[in-house]
Amino acid sequence: MPNQLNDHIVKSYDDERSRLTNEILRMGEMAAAQLESALDVVERRDDKAAERIIANDEAIDALEHEVSQDVMKLALRGPMARDLREILAALRIAADIERIGDYAANVAKRSRALNLAPPLPYTRGLTVIGQLAAKQVREVLVAFHNGDAAAxxxxxxxxxxxxxxxxxxxRELLTYMMEDPRAITPCTHLLFMAKNIERIGDHATNIAENVWFLVHGDDALPPRDKRDETNTVS
Known part of the structure; x- marks a missing residue:
């Protein structure tokens, strides 16, 4: 009987861990889809679709709440060191995904203001950055699912x-604004949108670092190359 009880406890714990992982993956997929949809509404100048994306952000927030509750359930079971890393990483990753969803919603919000001005030639550049960020989010979710620190x-x-x-x-947008003062307002919106997407990349990087932590604990990560030079643009 004690063995059956122990097996039941272990199975229940494993089920809850699996549920937690699936919730985080679903949350991450929703955030990546939010970003791709936001980029699409920028291209199509679609205010109604932008409003739907903004409203959808609540679903990601709700999932983060569920993740937090499930993490607490696991924590109350008296986990060992590896389990504690899973719990801590889950909380951090869920928070990063929630912020990714927020930034995607912000892009959609700005698109409505951008639509008040004539189309700009630089939205394509925004789309390229956004697609790369969405790819980064999806790839880091796979790394999390597989527990793959190298990925x-x-x-x-x-x-x-x-x-x-x-x-x-x-740099392009600053140059365009200096050449044509009428472009200052729409270009400012694009600058904020681009910064939101750059921050999504930062949060995907945070998730990657937490996958490393999950696998390797406090072992040091290799130095990371940072190339955001906008603070030094003159």
């Missing part, structure tokens, strides 16, 4: 490419 490290390294593209778009 997470590759995702982490990709953030430098997003920084480079963001810096290039930032």
């Amino acid at each position: 997470a490290e590759r995702v982490r390294a990709q953030d430098a490419e997003i920084d480079t593209l963001y810096t290039g778009l930032f």
